[in-house]
Amino acid sequence: MFEDTITLPAHGTALFPGLRLDAYSLDLPERSGQQFGDRASHRAFDAILAQWRRRARAEGHDPLGSDPDPDRAALDGALAGPPRAAGLVQATIEDYAGALAQVVRRFLLLPDWQGTQRVVVGGGLRASHVGEVAIGRAAALLRTAEAGVRMGPIRHHPDEAGLIGAAHLIPRPQLESCDAVLTADLGGTSFRAGVVLPRLGVAADLRAAGVWRSRIWRHAEDPRADRASSLGRLAGMLGDLAGEAAAAGIALAPVVAVGVPGVLDAEGRLLRGAENLPGDWQAETFRLAPALARLLPLEGGGHPAVLLHNDAVAQGLSEAPFAREVSRWGVLTIGTGLGNARFTNLPRR
Structure with missing residues (x-):
């Protein structure tokens, strides 16, 4: 055969x-037994959204309507829609972006991730405009904090x-x-x-x-x-x-x-x-x-x-051919959990 x-x-x-x-699939354990990286999973995004919707309902009206689980396309539409709906989604993005930036900074403290110059973000959340905005906002927070790393969505x-x-x-x-x-x-x-x-x-x-x-x-x-x-x-x-x-x-x-x-x-x-x-x-x-x-x-x-x-x-x-101008770079994939990997470019033979 x-x-x-x-x-x-x-x-x-x-x-x-x-x-x-x-390195890949590294853990970021917390004292609670949970993974710190789970703060940036798509479930974390959904939990933040649910919290903002509960606040809106307590004030009398959920601008996202009755759908208990709007998909990413619906959230993309809401972000471009009426001000109250757009504001609720934007608030979710802001909170989630803060969590994502914190997770990236925690990874940068790991010995295998030190010196990382670029992080690309893939996974299902990146496929939506809401996800891309969240990644962009987290990247801005990292620049403001002078974390020494640039971040953006994966190319494909x-x-x-x-x-x-x-x-x-x-x-x-x-x-x-x-x-x-x-x-x-x-x-x-x-x-x-x-x-x-x-x-x-x-x-x-x-x-x-x-x-x-x-x-x-x-x-x-x-x-x-x-x-x-x-x-x-x-x-x-x-x-x-x-x-x-x-x-x-x-x-x-x-x-x-x-x-x-x-x-x-x-x-x-x-x-x-x-x-x-x-x-x-x-x-x-x-x-x-x-x-x-x-x-x-x-x-x-x-x-x-x-x-x-x-x-x-x-x-x-998939991003490797486009990352040759830096020496050390990583990837995070936002899905059911948070996947991760860190790479070092070597001379080509």
Whole structure:
């Protein structure tokens, strides 16, 4: 089988061309047992919004109406809408931005994050205008505090950043021998899979890479989802995409790259941080890479190799070609929790 005939980097590798991963998925524990980083999760944003809405209702009127859980599009509309609704959303942004800036400053105190010059922010919240404004406001607070770091949203849409970044995991010989790669991004509420075009002929550092086709499955909306059915659903999305690529004459690399939440070891075992995936993905005997590979037959026989890394690392890798002017930089991903990774640029060979 193909996965037995190719030398791949270890799962969770720390070295990439011109780049070193210094740390990822670091904890910021508090005395309460909670994580300080959770103050900047999307749940924290929702909690701040709920608090402001309770205050408004106590005064007689909630300008956001009766919807108990407005989505980001609704909040974007409110921000551009009547003054009371816009003011409530803006107040939420202000409080959340303050919390995000505090979290960044706490990360900068960690030994592995000291000297960080830039932080890019990805994850679901970044996809909305409200999220972008919150990131911009937090960046302004950091500048005012002279924290010595610049912050902004990740360049790619968060639905695509993890897929594009995962392509950076594929060894260069395999990238050069194909037209595209299959990648996946496993999140706490949804799975994404995509066909990524590296476009090495346009830019050898993958700055021109883009998603050709993608699929999404929101497992958080399926109460029956467990590990086996979720793994099958992921394999089905990847298989469908492989079929579409073949029909279009696109040659895929026989290596699939997958971003996963939390910490993993060199053998690909998920050690911690995968609690929001459906089922037990951290079981001692479970290995995601071979389990997924067995469900993905190659057209000529055998199975592809599957390469794993942390999902925040994958999102960060999508930004790597655009971060060469600084030495040390990090990424935060605002989702169910707060993902994080810190990188150091190295000389390119």
